[in-house]
Amino acid sequence: MAEALPNPDATPTAPSASASIESVLHEERRFEPPAAFASQARIGSIQAYRALVAEAEADPDAFWGAWARQELHWFTPFEKVLDWSDPPSARWFEGGTTNLAYNCLDRHLEGPRADKLALIWEGEPGDERRFTYRQLHAEVCKAANALRSLGIGKGDLVALYMPMVPEAAIAMLACARIGAPHSVVFGGFSAEALRDRLIDGDAKAVITADGGFRKDKAVALKPAVDAALAGGVCPTLKHVLVVRRTGEPTAMEAGRDLWWHDLVDSQSPECPAEPMASEDRLFVLYTSGSTGKPKGVVHTTAGYNLWAHLTFQWIFDIRDDDIHWCTADVGWITGHSYIVYGPLSNGATTVMYEGAPRPSKPGAFWEVIEKHRCTIFYTAPTAIRAFMKGGREVPDRSDLTSLRLLGTVGEPINPEAWMWYRDVIGGNRCPVVDTWWQTETGGVMISPLPGATATKPGSCTLPLPGIAADVVDLEGRSVGVDQGGYLAVRRPWPGMMRTVHGDHERFRKSYWEHIPPINGEYIYFAGDGARRDADGYFWVMGRVDDVINVSGHRLGTMEIESALVSHPAVAEAAVVGRPDELKGEAIVAFVSLEGGRSGDAALEAELRRHVGQEIGPIARPDLIRFSDVLPKTRSGKIMRRLLRSLAAGQEVSGDISTLEDRSVLDTLRV
């Protein structure tokens, strides 16, 4: 199905409040890499960065080929770096075989790293588990053998629906070890959302837990798996493996459900890693796009491995004694690349935290940093804004002097939050890396290198070496300095997604044909608006399609609209984002009801609950406006630009001459 072209009236002039154009355009602060940091960094000067950029530009294949040979273990060496003869289908490192779990574990077992901590897990009720590389290797092998004992092997898709427990990482690595692609479904998604993803992926098994701990209480997960599978909707699915986490009573279906400890604990701690072809499917991860159904983004073995590895090494300037903590959930790409695969592939120590800051424990993050002496901290702007609001007294109570580097990801960061982060959390000593990337890109694309790049608050600065990022118009022409345009990438890169699961046409249309290929040159369209300043620095303004970013979570407006109209009371729904000081964007829904019914607070609550059930609590609208009719053009298209203005409480500007019935404006003002 063809997706709508980016709305020309959504040309990137409407960023979220968090990156208000005003503050960003007048941002002149600039921070050079601290000398002490630069002198020890892997890439320690802007000249060193520029040399890498030049090398990559002169001969991309030689550049990527050399890094791939140097940084990954190969069972069989590859013969060709890139096959781009049939764009946008890319084949990287063909002829080679490797294994992601091998690169993350086995290769660290020779020498002193074997007994280095690989994973430190901090549980929500205060429990803790630690795994050295040797121990993690054994756990992963046992889990891999357990999956094999169920008849799961190369090519069989395994879904994970997990809380943030070590078994989530262990299960991901176990899948990679035997060549079974995983599909991690965020534990906050509903049974309905899980069901869609299980069916779409033809999953053979689900790995889940009885529940997890969220904000001081145990929350069940397994019942959602039962609900998702009710009615035999997923005939390929034969096994449900359940980790005991909360110990609450849990119904188990005989013949289908098995306890993880019953099956895994008795397995052998040796399991040879399956040599995987470079382009063998590694995982599928669903993400929201412009149309109703989330897309299964497909990543493959070698290219993804190299990209998670290299970006982690470059951007976090990783050192052997680092304790790296990324606060994402493993259900998102950030968790895949920067809790699990990037750190472990580099032999680093990674921290995984089950909990979250909450009123009863506002300093939870800072206590984790102090307790584990974290050196790198990577989180979302939305969290920083919430901490800012809570005041510096809270972080000031903890010893944060172990930190040497700070990162942000997921949404634009406003300069004020950036400055606060640098000062209050980083003690004005730690470089801040604002990293721009997407589920589709596999790893970071645009980011400062902390020992090389001068930073400006609110800018993700410069593309990584080998990344041909640009800001373009819809014809693919670069726009001028400080002009708004579309964020695009002009050349393939190893970590790029390879396809949309089950829909290669959608992959082609959504990402590579929005900007029509010129002379066979394909340009990747990211869906973000951006501008570049006179120094070539990128300032990302937010999405230009029908995707909204709520607290760093990506949601499709049409996904939420579909959820709303699946409620019997709803005739039509239009969902837009509204700038929100804390969340970046808040969800506003305009709803017309069946049979002229009028809405009230009870129905609003009911609809919010309904959306929570259809997608998950993160998708619940913050505000629902009821109206007899929605504003449409004479050709019947809902006028989203107008709704966005209304939701933001702005005067409706621009051309409304096509609006069919002007009187609707008055009923809709927020």
Ligand code: 7RM
């Ligand atoms: C990693 C991740 C991707 C979307 C992307 C942007 C937004 C991410 C930044 C950012 C401004 C950033 N994957 N985004 N990072 N915007 N500055 N540093 O978030 O697939 O879930 O979302 O997130 O709009 O297109 S994602």
